[in-house]
Amino acid sequence: xxxxxxPLWEVFIRSKQGLDHKHVGSLHAADATxxxxxxxxxxxxxxxxxxxxxxxxxxxxxxxxxxxxAFFDPAADKVYRHPTFYEVPDSIKHM
Amino acid sequence: xxxxxxxxxxxxxxxxxxxxxxxxxxDASLILAHRLSEWCGHGPVLEQDLALANIALDLLGESxxxxxxxxxxxxxxxxxxxxxxxxxxxxxxNPLLVEQPNGDFAHTxxxxxxFDNFHYHLLRALKDGPDAQLAAIAEKSVKxxxxxxxxxxxxxxxxxxxxxxxxxxxxxxIAKLWRFGGELTTPTEAEKxxxxxxxxxxxxxxxxxxxxxxxxxxxxxxxxxxxxxxPQLGGKTGRHSEHLGYLLSELQYMQRAYPGLxx
Numbered sequence: 610x611x612x613x614x615x616p617l618w619e620v621f622i623r624s625k626q627g628l629d630h631k632h633v634g635s636l637h638a639a640d641a642t643x644x645x646x647x648x649x650x651x652x653x654x655x656x657x658x659x660x661x662x663x664x665x666x667x668x669x670x671x672x673x674x675x676x677x678x679a680f681f682d683p684a685a686d687k688v689y690r691h692p693t694f695y696e697v698p699d700s701i702k703h704m
Numbered sequence: 705x706x707x708x709x710x711x712x713x714x715x716x717x718x719x720x721x722x723x724x725x726x727x728x729x730x731d732a733s734l735i736l737a738h739r740l741s742e743w744c745g746h747g748p749v750l751e752q753d754l755a756l757a758n759i760a761l762d763l764l765g766e767s768x769x770x771x772x773x774x775x776x777x778x779x780x781x782x783x784x785x786x787x788x789x790x791x792x793x794x795x796x797x798n799p800l801l802v803e804q805p806n807g808d809f810a811h812t813x814x815x816x817x818x819f820d821n822f823h824y825h826l827l828r829a830l831k832d833g834p835d836a837q838l839a840a841i842a843e844k845s846v847k848x849x850x851x852x853x854x855x856x857x858x859x860x861x862x863x864x865x866x867x868x869x870x871x872x873x874x875x876x877x878i879a880k881l882w883r884f885g886g887e888l889t890t891p892t893e894a895e896k897x898x899x900x901x902x903x904x905x906x907x908x909x910x911x912x913x914x915x916x917x918x919x920x921x922x923x924x925x926x927x928x929x930x931x932x933x934x935p936q937l938g939g940k941t942g943r944h945s946e947h948l949g950y951l952l953s954e955l956q957y958m959q960r961a962y963p964g965l966x967x
Contacts, residue, residue, distance in 0.1 A: 615749075636751050642858060647751040649851075650758055 617666040618644040620651075622658030630662050638663075722835060723777040724797065724894050725904055727787065728940055730770030731798035734788055735948070736819060737763035738955050739806055748809050755855060759816070762848040769841045789959035793948045800939035801884035803948045810873035813859045814881045817921070820853040821914050822888040829905035857921045864925025871927075878930060886935020889914075895940075 615637040621630035633652050638644035644663040652658070672680060684690070740760035747753025771784035778787075801819060806812050827849050830842035863874040889907040891899060898904040922929040938944065958965060 637749065638751070639862065643862070646855060646858065647755070650755040651751055654754075654758065 615639050618648075618663045619666050619669055620644075620648045621662040621664070622648070622652055623660040624658050625656070627658075630660065633657065635666065717779050719779060720777045721898060721901065722838065722903055723774060725898055726770050726774045726777060726838065728797040730767045730774055730787070731796045732802050732819075732823075733763040733767035733770065734955075735796070735798045735951065736802040736815075737761070737767060738951060739802065739804075739815075740812075742806055743812070752809075756812070759852055759855070762845075762852070766841070766845045766848070769845075773837050773841065785959065789956050793944055793952055794942045796944065796948060796952075797940050797942065798948075799884070799887045800936055800945055801881070801887065803939065803945060803951055804881060804884060805947060807877065807880075808873055810863055810870070810877040811881065813856055813863060814874070814877040815884075816852065816856040817860050818881065818885040818888070820849060820856045821917055822885075822910070824849040824853045825910040825913050826905065826907075829910060833903070833905065835903060853917075857917070860921050860927075861925045864922070864927040874925075874927065878927070882930045882933045883936045886933065887937050887939060890935055890937060892940050 616639075617635055618638055619635050620633050622633045623630045636644065636647050636651055638647050641663065645661055648661045648663055653661070737760045740756050740763070743756040744753065744760070747756055767788070768784060771787050775782050775784055775787055801815060804811075804815055806815075824846065827842045827846040831839050831846055833839050833842070860874070863870040865871075889911060891907060895904055899906050918929055
């Protein structure tokens, strides 16, 4: 690891109309306050968002692409897990 | 026998009272924006290159609002561009602080902190002031100024309470630049007249908040706040340092080389 580089942070932004924070990129900063300010300067110049989350990259744990087959393929053919077999009665308006 | 001048057909109307003050605000923001733009592409890290450019653009946009209003107040048909680009150095009314060179990042931060601490508190007062146009400009600009003050304050803290190197550089920058802070809150004769008329806030009313903020920031930065520094004055009355001449030769080059240039 390069000791003279500031820690890397992942940046998530929620847009004005959005409900969830989306990953938009990463930046280097010395601490969390700087990371949020830097994210504001770099990733919200064009009003891309109204809320910022930053997480140090080392705290993000991701699934291993080599495990994709075992992790995700089995879900592809289990139609009974989808809630599509219920017949909703007509009298129920807002389902 | 002495020659006499023919009387002019219609005497030009005098500029409205706020004109010199609005021009002063415009010049301060323009010159500081220009200094910050000199960092573009040369920032210490990518994120700060962007931050400095963003602040420069904010200040430039703000100066346009002031120049447009100033041109209107002057009432002699000059435009914002005439005022911004075609005056000589002695006609500019920015304080000495903003024409100081960028130096290293610590110098830029100290200069910015001194400016922002005053600018933010001034805008807060102006947005509730009696002049509707100035209040409108201040209302929009104060949000940008709030962020600038936060940004420069956080950097004073990081540099002061950072490494030995950052602390050494911050100390040098403070020793060099603190003398230029006083001019911001020292009213000129013109400003005093406007303050007496209630058009410009009394800077003494801004100072408690400015002092409290500076004390808080410097305490966190573990840096002693300078006291009893004799203020360097002159910029607001047109007595500038050498720096402004060089700065204007770059700033004004295009307008002077290609008069009336349009895209």
